[in-house]
Amino acid sequence: MAVGHTKSTPITNLDATPAVRIQAGKGGAGRLKHISANVTAPAAANGDIDTTIQFVRIPWTSIVKRIHFSGASQGSAGKVDIGVYHATDGSNASAISSLLAANAVDQDFFVAALDLGGAASQITVNPGAGFGYDGVATGVVATAPAWARSDANLPLWEAIGLSAAPGGNADIVATVTEALQTGAAAMYLAVEYIE
Structure with missing residues (x-):
């Protein structure tokens, strides 16, 4: 050797x-930017599968370095994906007026099926790996997002697989993939990025 x-x-x-x-x-x-938002999850009656929760907006040219999510228990059931949608601000030709799950650019780019049932949930995701705990885990949860290690230094539009920069902005969104049992509980999402 x-x-x-x-x-x-x-x-x-x-x-x-x-x-x-x-x-x-x-x-x-580079100068790291931090954007975050608190949202109250929709009540159970409005938190069915494909419900979207719009958290923050960043430019498509951003180089995302880390995503952090935390949420209070949503009762005994509820899962979300965290991904990317075209912004609803009309900032580019692909902008949309409402967030429908079918319109996602990549619904689970950062996190797939994070379980919010049971206890509180929290996850921090870097390119290629995410670590935290979900509502039903007794220990650490690891995730392998679509956001790969090789995407770490790419602008968001390129990391997500678009063929050209669409201009304007993207929204970071949680999409319900299992109906929230109680809903109406706090959620927090933060994005760290460089422009």
């Missing part, structure tokens, strides 16, 4: 002659 040495792309670029500038958020330092 031999001892080896591996350099990341940013280090390789910095060691090049001449040095290659690294863009902010793409391996280079």
Whole structure:
């Protein structure tokens, strides 16, 4: 066996002659932005499958670094996906006027089927992995989101698989995939990103 040495792309670029500038958020330092929102989940009667909960809006050109979600118990049942929709603000040609699950760009890009039944739930998701606990878990929950490690330094539109930047904004949305048993409980979502 031999001892080896591996350099990341940013280090390789910095060691090049001449040095290659690294863009902010793409391996280079940048100013991290934080946006968050608290929402009261819809009451059980309005929290059926495909109900959408619109949390925050970010530019499609954002390089997302981390998502954090926490929610109070929704009773004995209730699951959500956390994903991306075109914004409802008319900021681009693909903008929509209402959030229907069928219109999602990627409904579970960040988290799939997070269980909100039982106790409180919480998850932090980075590209390629998410860790936290859900309402029925007795220990740590790990998730492998569609948001891959290789997407860590890509703008949101590219990470999600669009062929071109749509311009304007995207909404980060929770979509109910199992009806909320009680609903009307607090939810919080935060996104950290670089523009």
